[in-house]
Amino acid sequence: MIAVELRKLVLSRRTWVTILLIDALPTLVGILLAVTDLGPRPGTGPAFLSAVLTDGTLFPLAALAIVLPLFLPIAVAVTAGDAIAGEAQQGTLRYLLIRPVGRTRLLVAKLVSVMVFVVLTVLVVAATAYVVGVLLLGSEDATTGATSVSGSSLSTQELAGRTMLALAYAMLCMLGVAAIALFLSTVVTTPLAAALGTMGVLVTSTVLLTLDAADVLQPYLPTRYWLSFVDLFRDPILWRDVERGVLLQGVYVVVFLGAAWANFATKDITD
Amino acid sequence: MIRTEGLTKQYGRITAVDGIDLEVREGDVYGFLGANGSGKTTTVRMLLGLVLATSGSIEVLGRPMPASGRDVLPQIGSMVEGPAAYPQLSGRTNLALVDASGPGGGRRTRAGRIEDALARVGLDGVDKRPVRAYSLGMRQRLGLAAALLRTPRLLVLDEPTNGLDPQGIREIRRLLLDLNAAGTTVFLSSHLLAEIEQMCTRVGVLDRGRLVLQDELAHLQRPTGRMVVRTPDVAGVLGLFDGQVEGQDGDRLWIRVDDPATLNARLVGAGIRVAELAPEKRTLEEIVLEAAETSGDRR
Ligand SMILES: Nc1ncnc2c1ncn2[C@@H]1O[C@H](COP(=O)(O)OP(=O)(O)O)[C@@H](O)[C@H]1O
Ligand SMILES: [Mg+2]
Numbered sequence: 001m002i003a004v005e006l007r008k009l010v011l012s013r014r015t016w017v018t019i020l021l022i023d024a025l026p027t028l029v030g031i032l033l034a035v036t037d038l039g040p041r042p043g044t045g046p047a048f049l050s051a052v053l054t055d056g057t058l059f060p061l062a063a064l065a066i067v068l069p070l071f072l073p074i075a076v077a078v079t080a081g082d083a084i085a086g087e088a089q090q091g092t093l094r095y096l097l098i099r100p101v102g103r104t105r106l107l108v109a110k111l112v113s114v115m116v117f118v119v120l121t122v123l124v125v126a127a128t129a130y131v132v133g134v135l136l137l138g139s140e141d142a143t144t145g146a147t148s149v150s151g152s153s154l155s156t157q158e159l160a161g162r163t164m165l166a167l168a169y170a171m172l173c174m175l176g177v178a179a180i181a182l183f184l185s186t187v188v189t190t191p192l193a194a195a196l197g198t199m200g201v202l203v204t205s206t207v208l209l210t211l212d213a214a215d216v217l218q219p220y221l222p223t224r225y226w227l228s229f230v231d232l233f234r235d236p237i238l239w240r241d242v243e244r245g246v247l248l249q250g251v252y253v254v255v256f257l258g259a260a261w262a263n264f265a266t267k268d269i270t271d
Numbered sequence: 272m273i274r275t276e277g278l279t280k281q282y283g284r285i286t287a288v289d290g291i292d293l294e295v296r297e298g299d300v301y302g303f304l305g306a307n308g309s310g311k312t313t314t315v316r317m318l319l320g321l322v323l324a325t326s327g328s329i330e331v332l333g334r335p336m337p338a339s340g341r342d343v344l345p346q347i348g349s350m351v352e353g354p355a356a357y358p359q360l361s362g363r364t365n366l367a368l369v370d371a372s373g374p375g376g377g378r379r380t381r382a383g384r385i386e387d388a389l390a391r392v393g394l395d396g397v398d399k400r401p402v403r404a405y406s407l408g409m410r411q412r413l414g415l416a417a418a419l420l421r422t423p424r425l426l427v428l429d430e431p432t433n434g435l436d437p438q439g440i441r442e443i444r445r446l447l448l449d450l451n452a453a454g455t456t457v458f459l460s461s462h463l464l465a466e467i468e469q470m471c472t473r474v475g476v477l478d479r480g481r482l483v484l485q486d487e488l489a490h491l492q493r494p495t496g497r498m499v500v501r502t503p504d505v506a507g508v509l510g511l512f513d514g515q516v517e518g519q520d521g522d523r524l525w526i527r528v529d530d531p532a533t534l535n536a537r538l539v540g541a542g543i544r545v546a547e548l549a550p551e552k553r554t555l556e557e558i559v560l561e562a563a564e565t566s567g568d569r570r
Binding site: 094097101 | 316319320321340341352353354358368369373417
């Protein structure tokens with residue numbers, strides 16, 4: 001069933017349009033930087049962007065930092081929100097279930113397909129950004145590595161390792177979004193409602209994070225530790241928020257996937 | 272093949288299906304007849320495990336449903352409330368996805384099975400255009416092709432001829448009868464009396480969620496023991512068969528007799544002019560209306 005879902009993912013035009021759109025933003029930023037040579041001052045703007053002007057090979061990292069907080073979660077909300085509700089609205093859900101595809105198996109396959117979509121997007125964004133970075137911004141001295149957020153320098157090897165960690169962390173955050181969207185997708189009748197509901201949760205979380213009155217809630221909000229991946233590029237790595245983030249996302253994933261399963265496994269399919 | 276006991280489904284306060292005892296036997300072409308909203312689709316969904324019954328039990332192919340869905344469903348071909356497909360993909364790609372998503376049947380034989388199923392429903396000439404561009408009739412045929420993909424033992428079809436033109440309906444009827452002759456049991460729902468009357472061997476009639484009638488069609492339509500006589504000499508017949516005439520409508524008389532030949536001989540012997548003489552045969556429509564009325568009275 002996973003293979004079938006992946007085939008659907010690849011055959012869907014929406015997949016590629018979404019990836020193209022997500023890819024367009026960092027590319028645009030790269031071009032603007034190259035043309036104007038105006039980077040944000042160190043410590044401001046999206047992470048790593050200031051470093052990019054001197055070293056284009058860092059641009060993939062900067063591009064992901066641009067895409068991760070907003071574009072990717074929206075894409076995940078739309079894709080995962082479509083998972084069950086989309087099939088239901090099309091009428092294909094009932095035919096899948098009587099084929100028969102087990103309901104749990106279907107949920108798992110959908111989730112895997114969403115995560116493959118995330119990986120695919122990240123790979124495309126990173127690859128494009130690398131090409132754009134090297135071509136437009138130049139690679140001044142790729143061998144000496146980069147400067148960490150704390151100011152000390154990181155070897156290329158260290159940088160690669162930390163990038164992998166950061167990507168894994170971002171994937172987990174996206175898995176959290178996917179879990180919420182997948183749950184809503186089993187509850188509501190249209191994919192749009194599931195996607196909007198998920199975005200509503202994320203926006204609410206983001207807004208509450210800026211509100212002092214919501215202090216007690218903040219440690220539990222889904223987006224609270226999203227940007228903590230930056231801490232992985234400090235020297236030494238600042239683990240505290242990353243660890244909390246992993247724990248929090250883990251709880252979100254377990255709770256919402258559990259709820260999605262509990263709801264879907266016994267649901268009347270009347271679409 | 273299908274047996275339910277006291278099968279009931281409530282949606283909130285609405286009772287969509289109300290304690291029905293279905294019995295579909297091997298080799299039947301079972302017509303599940305009912306007006307719109309009488310609960311046909313809900314019943315079919317329960318048989319297939321899509322909707323969970325509020326109470327009652329279901330057995331399909333001798334196994335309890337939905338508990339044995341994993342073993343039972345692969346042997347069933349089905350269409351529920353219209354066909355559905357991924358609109359941006361071609362018919363063949365859709366069938367390939369359907370085929371690949373469930374158990375049984377290898378990848379190597381897939382293309383062959385898809386062509387067979389398409390040929391059976393008359394879609395073999397179809398090109399690569401996406402299902403989005405299909406007509407309603409083509410979608411219906413594609414849905415049937417998907418149901419036939421695994422050469423099922425039992426076909427459960429919910430209003431399979433919806434949206435087809437008369438020519439298409441005839442072709443589908445032919446197809447279903449051929450499949451039945453080859454051993455497939457067919458359960459089909461319809462709100463069209465004529466459709467059921469033309470092809471079914473067994474009929475179940477649903478009225479507002481209740482099964483008001485279930486019997487062999489031949490048994491329902493057996494001779495009633497009455498003859499219908501049309502004659503200009505009504506008074507003569509009334510005199511001749513006093514007490515046996517059970518109904519009259521203008522020049523038409525209903526007479527209860529044991530032997531039609533004797534009736535004919537007596538009419539001729541008495542010099543009565545007969546325009547028409549035939550055994551009474553009730554239409555399915557009359558039978559259904561009567562069953563619905565009787566059950567309505569009982570409430
Ligand atoms: N999901 C649902 N929620 C509430 N009521 C429903 C639902 N589905 C069907 N019904 C009701 O159940 C009854 C039977 O519907 P249905 O099985 O679709 O009938 P049919 O297929 O014979 O037209 C109708 O009164 C319908 O309004
Ligand atoms: Mg219906």
